[in-house]
Amino acid sequence: MPPDTAPANASVAISDVTGIKELTLTQRLFASQALWVTVAVLLIMGLMSLRYPDQYGTEENFYNITRNFSFIGIMALGMTAVIITGGIDLSVGSVMGVVGIVVGLIMHAGKTSDSFLYSWYCAVPAGLATGVLCGLFNGVLVTRVGLSPFVTTLGTLSIARSAAVLLSQNKMIYEFGYSGQQFFDIFGGQFIVANSVWLLIIMTIGFALVLNTTVWGRHLYAIGGNEHAAQLTGVPVVRVKMQAYIFCSLCAAVAAIMLLGWQGSAINALGTGYELRVIASTVIGGTNLLGGEGGAFGAFVGAALIEVIRNGLILAGVDSNYQGIFVGGFIILAVLLERVRGRKRE
Amino acid sequence: MSVLQLRNISKSFGAIRALTDVNLTLEPGEVLGLMGDNGAGKSTLVKIMAGNFPPTTGDIMLEDGPVVFHQPVEARRKGIEIVYQDLALCNNLSAAANVFLGREIKRRFGPFNILDFRAMYEQAGQLFGELKSETRPHDLVRRMSGGQRQAVAISRTRLSNPKVVLLDEPTAAISVRQVAEVLDLIRRLRDQGICVVLISHRMPDVFSVCDRVFVLRRGRKVAEKPIADSSPEEVTGLITGAIHAA
Numbered sequence: 406m407p408p409d410t411a412p413a414n415a416s417v418a419i420s421d422v423t424g425i426k427e428l429t430l431t432q433r434l435f436a437s438q439a440l441w442v443t444v445a446v447l448l449i450m451g452l453m454s455l456r457y458p459d460q461y462g463t464e465e466n467f468y469n470i471t472r473n474f475s476f477i478g479i480m481a482l483g484m485t486a487v488i489i490t491g492g493i494d495l496s497v498g499s500v501m502g503v504v505g506i507v508v509g510l511i512m513h514a515g516k517t518s519d520s521f522l523y524s525w526y527c528a529v530p531a532g533l534a535t536g537v538l539c540g541l542f543n544g545v546l547v548t549r550v551g552l553s554p555f556v557t558t559l560g561t562l563s564i565a566r567s568a569a570v571l572l573s574q575n576k577m578i579y580e581f582g583y584s585g586q587q588f589f590d591i592f593g594g595q596f597i598v599a600n601s602v603w604l605l606i607i608m609t610i611g612f613a614l615v616l617n618t619t620v621w622g623r624h625l626y627a628i629g630g631n632e633h634a635a636q637l638t639g640v641p642v643v644r645v646k647m648q649a650y651i652f653c654s655l656c657a658a659v660a661a662i663m664l665l666g667w668q669g670s671a672i673n674a675l676g677t678g679y680e681l682r683v684i685a686s687t688v689i690g691g692t693n694l695l696g697g698e699g700g701a702f703g704a705f706v707g708a709a710l711i712e713v714i715r716n717g718l719i720l721a722g723v724d725s726n727y728q729g730i731f732v733g734g735f736i737i738l739a740v741l742l743e744r745v746r747g748r749k750r751e
Numbered sequence: 752m753s754v755l756q757l758r759n760i761s762k763s764f765g766a767i768r769a770l771t772d773v774n775l776t777l778e779p780g781e782v783l784g785l786m787g788d789n790g791a792g793k794s795t796l797v798k799i800m801a802g803n804f805p806p807t808t809g810d811i812m813l814e815d816g817p818v819v820f821h822q823p824v825e826a827r828r829k830g831i832e833i834v835y836q837d838l839a840l841c842n843n844l845s846a847a848a849n850v851f852l853g854r855e856i857k858r859r860f861g862p863f864n865i866l867d868f869r870a871m872y873e874q875a876g877q878l879f880g881e882l883k884s885e886t887r888p889h890d891l892v893r894r895m896s897g898g899q900r901q902a903v904a905i906s907r908t909r910l911s912n913p914k915v916v917l918l919d920e921p922t923a924a925i926s927v928r929q930v931a932e933v934l935d936l937i938r939r940l941r942d943q944g945i946c947v948v949l950i951s952h953r954m955p956d957v958f959s960v961c962d963r964v965f966v967l968r969r970g971r972k973v974a975e976k977p978i979a980d981s982s983p984e985e986v987t988g989l990i991t992g993a994i995h996a997a
């Protein structure tokens with residue numbers, strides 16, 4: 406570049422930059438679906454506490470609500486990564502099931518043997534590895550073989566659930582061997598709120614930082630925005646997408662372990678139907694199903710909104726089976742909202 | 752010694768034969784105008800040079816011998832930059848993010864490698880300024896005009912020190928003033944000894960910046976000659992087929 410013009414341009418650019426940045430920050434905040442969902446969550450909680458001060462506005466209910474959505478929230482973070490790339494993962498509920506059974510079975514063997522292999526020190530990594538394997542399976546089929554994410558992960562949904570049923574021999578696992586108590590204390594424990602809630606908070610902050618400040622995060626968005634362009638400009642598309650699927654399954658595995666720690670038992674139906682709630686949380690939080698848009702905080706508050714409404718319905722004496730109608734309705738509403746916003750943009 | 756040479760390049764897409772037996776030589780520091788009707792094979796030819804896909808038959812020679820590109824990144828490493836006709840931009844990212852896509856500037860933050868936003872915004876701002884474009888580094892590409900998008904795509908080629916810059920219709924969607932800036936940029940690239948291939952439909956562009964003109968018709972070369980020895984009338988005739996070869 407010619408040296409005589411560079412400094413002047415640079416200074417213009419910098420002042421431009423700072424002016425615009427402030428504008429987009431506030432603009433972004435107000436255009437952000439996550440913000441409005443947060444407002445909705447607080448509003449519902451406030452109204453419910455006024456209406457049912459004795460049952461709702463209690464510490465115990467707060468503890469229950471946050472614990473209940475923490476598992477879905479953790480899974481929604483992984484789902485966010487996959488959906489940002491323009492994919493989808495329907496297998497998370499089944500991955501949760503098979504991971505729960507794997508961890509349960511290993512620790513169960515510690516009932517009759519005090520081998521180190523049957524402690525949670527080994528069972529938990531084995532569960533996480535199971536999750537990674539499931540994600541690798543999805544990722545390879547989507548990126549290397551070129552199958553559609555929908556069909557691939559629908560297949561994994563079925564395979565992983567069957568594996569859970571077969572491994573468990575259709576029995577409930579509730580005796581967790583000699584390291585069971587320590588496992589429950591750590592993974593099912595609490596400090597003001599449940600440990601799974603702390604984990605969700607830490608993971609949300611961590612994932613938000615990854616999305617916004619790392620090359621990997623930037624590449625997730627680029628792939629969702631224009632996969633072909635990303636490929637042409639040298640983004641390692643295959644690797645990044647593969648990692649997104651692995652991360653998603655890993656989150657499901659983490660959620661399974663936390664859920665196991667709290668429930669104290671593993672059944673092969675663990676996580677059945679969760680995929681819908683996880684995807685709903687993600688899109689309600691503002692992640693675009695078409696890819697290229699979304700965030701960690703959205704996944705968190707999306708999960709919170711669903712649970713707050715579910716909890717509210719139960720307290721208000723509404724049949725809890727209405728929950729499915731609300732979750733389904735919310736998915737459709739969120740996608741409709743996205744379509745309206747998309748039109749405004751064009 | 753030529754910078755890049757294509758020897759007997761043919762390219763078929765299934766039953767479609769896009770290029771037949773094309774030979775092309777790029778000399779150091781020259782600007783080559785690549786012209787031809789829609790579907791003549793211009794984009795296919797530059798995409799082969801940029802490593803998008805290999806030719807069906809034929810060879811690509813660089814200064815240090817024959818090369819086979821499997822990916823655009825490999826051509827870029829050899830000093831070949833390209834601005835695609837469709838620009839290859841991500842609408843959901845900012846202008847600066849698009850410029851640095853795949854070549855992000857990073858900095859250490861404790862144990863982590865994070866994006867150096869400030870460096871990228873500043874450098875992108877400078878590059879846009881150099882093009883006299885009002886493109887602002889923070890703006891989303893989705894909200895940009897044709898000229899601003901073009902500036903983003905062209906700025907990408909300025910990140911490295913390329914030997915060859917391929918521009919696929921860089922002036923198709925932009926204002927008269929911006930066309931002048933792009934032509935200026937091409938001249939500056941040439942002055943730095945960089946080879947430029949300019950695909951354009953605009954006769955005045957080609958005749959004002961190019962040293963030589965190369966005409967394709969239906970995938971075949973029909974002319975390759977110094978611009979001084981040609982005229983807009985002749986080139987128009989070559990493109991349409993009114994003149995068979997020159």
Ligand SMILES: Nc1ncnc2c1ncn2[C@@H]1O[C@H](COP(=O)(O)OP(=O)(O)O)[C@@H](O)[C@H]1O
Pocket residue numbers: 764767768769787788789790791792793794795796
């Ligand atoms: N990826 C592709 N698949 C199939 N046909 C293609 C592809 N790319 C180009 N073609 C065909 O090759 C021919 C030349 O196209 P192109 O190089 O884009 O022409 P130009 O850039 O000169 O307008 C056209 O007939 C076009 O339809």
Ligand SMILES: [Mg+2]
Pocket residue numbers: 793794795836919
């Ligand atoms: Mg073309």
